Amino acid sequence: MIEHFIENLEIGVVLMLIGMGVVFSFLYILVLAMRVMSKFVLYLNKLFPEVVPVIEKAGKKVNVAVEEAIAVAIAVAKARG
Numbered sequence: 001m002i003e004h005f006i007e008n009l010e011i012g013v014v015l016m017l018i019g020m021g022v023v024f025s026f027l028y029i030l031v032l033a034m035r036v037m038s039k040f041v042l043y044l045n046k047l048f049p050e051v052v053p054v055i056e057k058a059g060k061k062v063n064v065a066v067e068e069a070i071a072v073a074i075a076v077a078k079a080r081g
Helices: 002-047 066-080
Strands: none
Touching: none
16 A cells, blocks of 8 residues: 555656656746847847837926915915914
């Protein structure tokens, strides 16, 4: 009975190590492929630069009169105590 348990445990450990090795190998190949593709895209961007249109938005300019700014400052001071 114990012999079967030990044999099953050894098979399980071997299977676990094989599975972890396959996953690690896949992830390593994936990282290498991503690095190669990144370098390739950077190279292509140097050969064929993409023109990015600049869109300028008209900003709102707020002209606050000096009297309004003083009134707001007084209101804030009164509200705080």
